[in-house]
Amino acid sequence: MTGTWLLLAALAGGYLCGSIPFGLILTRLAGLGDVRAIGSGNIGATNVLRTGNKGLAAATLLLDALKGTVPVLVAGRLAGPDAALAAGLGAFLGHLFPVWLGFKGGKGVATFIGVLLALSPLGLLVFAALWLGLAFWLRYSSASALTASAATPLVLAATGETRTALLFILLAALLWWKHAPNIRRLLDGTEGRIGQKG
Numbered sequence: 001m002t003g004t005w006l007l008l009a010a011l012a013g014g015y016l017c018g019s020i021p022f023g024l025i026l027t028r029l030a031g032l033g034d035v036r037a038i039g040s041g042n043i044g045a046t047n048v049l050r051t052g053n054k055g056l057a058a059a060t061l062l063l064d065a066l067k068g069t070v071p072v073l074v075a076g077r078l079a080g081p082d083a084a085l086a087a088g089l090g091a092f093l094g095h096l097f098p099v100w101l102g103f104k105g106g107k108g109v110a111t112f113i114g115v116l117l118a119l120s121p122l123g124l125l126v127f128a129a130l131w132l133g134l135a136f137w138l139r140y141s142s143a144s145a146l147t148a149s150a151a152t153p154l155v156l157a158a159t160g161e162t163r164t165a166l167l168f169i170l171l172a173a174l175l176w177w178k179h180a181p182n183i184r185r186l187l188d189g190t191e192g193r194i195g196q197k198g
Helices: 002-018 022-029 045-049 054-079 081-096 109-119 121-138 141-158 162-178 180-188
Strands: none
Touching: 002 054, 002 081, 022 045, 022 054, 045 054, 045 109, 054 081, 054 109, 081 109, 081 162, 109 121, 109 141, 109 162, 121 141, 141 162, 141 180, 162 180
């Protein structure tokens, strides 16, 4: 029973950390208003970049990633690998469905990266290589992230990280679901490109 409570505590702690809406907080502190009113309406780094402030976008990306990394590392250190996986799931769910914003959060890419960093640095290297290569070529953040996220569980499974791969199957599925509007825009040619304002 103690183990169950530890997993629930890790899940809850990860959720609370993941639910901090850094993109919204930073843009408001910078006097740029509500980032949800521009572009895709998302609170993540790609939409923050559409304000034209690259520094804020980079800070949002870093903080949204760290809110996935930190709870995983803490839970793993205090309660073991199962708690680390639970914290990773919690952080991702917190970013996607933050209680503070009526459960309407970001799309999860940065937090996905942060959780991956804590659980599988090798997996992160493959993700980053795919994302950067496709982003440079296509200039579509969403298409790059979708492709890299779909490849992640396969890479983890191929390297023997089975339990982590199972978690990332779920995270990738949620990420794709949150990107449904982007997928529709990609298909009809109206998706915004990286660096595009508005």
